[in-house]
Amino acid sequence: MPNRFVVALAYDRLSTFEFGIAVEIFGLPRPEMGPDWYRFAVCAIEPGPLRAVGGFQITADGGLELLDEADTIVIPGWRGAHAEPVPPALVEALRLAHERGARLMSICSGVFALAATGLLSGRRATTHWHHVENLSRLYPDVIVEPDVLYVDEGRVLTSAGSAAGIDLCLHVVRTDFGPEIANRLARRLVVPPHREGGQAQFIERPVPPAREGLRFAPLFDRMRARLGEEQPVARLAAEAGMSVRTFLRRFKAATGLPPGEWLLAERLARARELLESTGWSIEDIAGATGFGSAATLRHHFRTRLGTSPAAYRSRFAPERARATDPAGFKKQKAAPRGG
Template identity: 40%
Template sequence: MRLAVLAYDGISPFMLSTPLAVFGEQFLVGGHRIDVCANQARFSATGGLTINAPCTLEAARDADIVILPGWRDAAEPIPPEIISELRDAEARGSVVVGLCLGAFGLAEAGLLDGRRATTHWTQAETFAARYPRVTVDAGALFVDEGRILTSAGVASGLDCCLHLVARISGVAEANRIARQLVVAPQRAGHQPQLIDKPTIGGSIHRRISEILESLRADPSRTPSLDELAQRAGMSRRSLTRHVRAQTGDNFGGWLRRVRIARAQELLAAGARGFDDIAARCGFPDAHALRMAFRIELGLTPAQWRARQRLD
């Protein structure tokens, strides 16, 4: 499989490095390839950097996945040669990804018409006004529309790329890469972009983190809020408030996503028998597992498993 990252003059080094970091050494060892493609051999990056591009933009025409990592300014038109490559990629059936303001490029190419999409929250209103045929989800970290994906601002590009790794190589591999990068393991796309977090390192933050990590390690456990509140040394109300501040969701919603993530790992590893998978993940039965998948992903577990390969 070949990935092409479309680069341009004035690119953010962070945005460029995001897909390169996620689709790194292990991806290449697996026989895949990732190329940086630009319309000039040398281009500038913010911070006074100069980067050499190994491939021309036209070289992206052989790629199975084409990624546009951001754009300089939402008010500045994206060059027609980049728009052309995006259209060409979509026309031949490649996966096309717009990270952060890169969503503007996909929208300008007409790839998002009739689809859901997201972008950096500061530009969501501008995006929606400029492209009325696109359904803008301003709160999502990323949106997966099958062969078209968009992400919100900056760091959420990591989440989008990890999600794509999970589609290609399975959730376990995506989580392994996340641990290597020391980032959250594959956050759900609909998680909010803006979370009011407590101060990192505070004693309350540490206590809540310990509780959440213990449940992440074994989501089959079903402790009550009273038990967890007692362990944290606070009231149920305070626990609920701190969990929401730290995760962006209530405790039940967070735990449901953790359990789904574990179920995804098991399904990707070839596990069979939805009742057994449900029990190992903390769901009462297969029906509850299916309902959780539909709520979070809009798919059944079987449908999700079928979509984990690009072809």
């Protein structure tokens, strides 16, 4: 595995939460993950003492010379976001590391330090929604994606605000070690095993009123249980006890997505799991997840994930993938996507 040595940057007025994400994912000993787990070090970009937000100090393992050896470099939220200049020595060290083949990833406002290197020029990137406007203004050559959790541009990766850094780090683990290890780590962290990078950063009303919560929670469960079926909006609205107009408004307020987009995301998630854990044919998986045909499934895989179902299975399915049903899945007849 080519990205074992992970180095996280540290500096005065360090963003504590974002730095903690890097430590939690890459820096803790995890013997249960096998002998090839990450090695981790903290790089001070300047002389100490280095104070982190919250009143404590960071003791680093070394200086910028650590970046000469790093396979992956994590840039936590940058101090002062866009208002704080990035030291030229750090800019040069990051550029050289990238030229050498290192993978660079930023969390939240860490994107400003990454953008200062010029490595995001012409590339897609994201950051916390609060910083999107300033990122676009300061770096107009960056293709800013304002409504996603993270962006993977190969050896340059960026995440949105704070907790989205967890999603990005788990995505990296998934890429390096496969879905089984990433899911096991997510269980240790008590977080969802995989949130798609294109998911919206925030929703209009994250916690719906109690009455709506009672209506939507069981509806979500039923929708997931019948992904292979057509699910027209009129039917869903009736099940929720709302008019179609009210249902559409409240569904989007509760999830951040229209019903059709929510169903598509759930169907893709189910298809990925079946590709990872079974030996079913692409056609069978398309039918079980509501895409109706292998061609439709391939289209949405290519559009949303930038790959094909076969390539995804080749990359992520363990060798022991079974031809039997995984727990909780049953084959269903192919049906139009609906919703």
